[in-house]
Amino acid sequence: EGLRSIDPGGIDIFASDLSSFRDALTFENRSLKRALTDPRVVSGIGNAYSDEILHAAQLSPITLTRRLEPHEWERLFAAARNTLKVWIDRLRAEAEAGFPEKVTAFRKEMAVHGRYGQPCPRCGAKIQRIRYAENETNYCARCQTGGKVLADRALSRLLGSDWPRTLEELEALKRR
Structure with missing residues (x-):
């Protein structure tokens, strides 16, 4: 009950289907980056994971939510679930060994977040x-x-x- 009082109300991506995900993100016509990082829209996606999700989905961070085609929504939804699952599993495995000394969103294993000027793991562009x-x-x-x-x-x-x-x-x- 105590935690619910501070919950901003964003959807849980793992408890949602594609339709409710799309509805939440298109309630306001905003950039994908802004919609994904708004805790009132989607719970648990911050700056780092939104970069990784958008890279996995091969979508521009500035694309407006109401401009996506159905196949792009499918890619975005799948990328969001897959990316978060990979990182949840990775962070849980790290935590089993004890609380990490340095907690940071910049991880060398990330595809794009915190990697300005480095090669893209998919195509090699900076x-x-x-x-x-x-x-x-x-x-x-x-x-x-x-x-x-x-x-x-x-x-x-x-x-x-x-x-x-x-x-x-x-x-x-x-x-x-």
């Missing part, structure tokens, strides 16, 4: 990031955005119209 406030979103432009580099607020303000729009433009800018 992982990109969007920085905002104290958080960042990590993604693979080739796997998730069709090669489009998403604007990072700080850098896009600095570069203005020179902001690279594709991976190729970004690499050319780095060679200058």
Whole structure:
């Protein structure tokens, strides 16, 4: 009873079906990243796991929830369940050996989260990031955005119209 009073009300992905998952995420038309990390929408998915889920589903973090096609909803739902199961199992196994000394969301085994500039394990392209406030979103432009580099607020303000729009433009800018 005590914990229920602080529960923000998000759905439990393992107790939900595809339809209730889609309904929860489309209640408001928001970016996938924002919808997945809102505890009033889905319980237990934070910044790190949302990056991993979106990479597994091969979906852009800025895609609006009401723009997804049925096959994309199926991919997202499966990726959310599979990614969370893998990490729950991994963290439980770690905890059996005792409480970890350093608790962090940055894990070397993650595909994209915390791996800015490193190669994507699926395609080899460098992982990109969007920085905002104290958080960042990590993604693979080739796997998730069709090669489009998403604007990072700080850098896009600095570069203005020179902001690279594709991976190729970004690499050319780095060679200058």
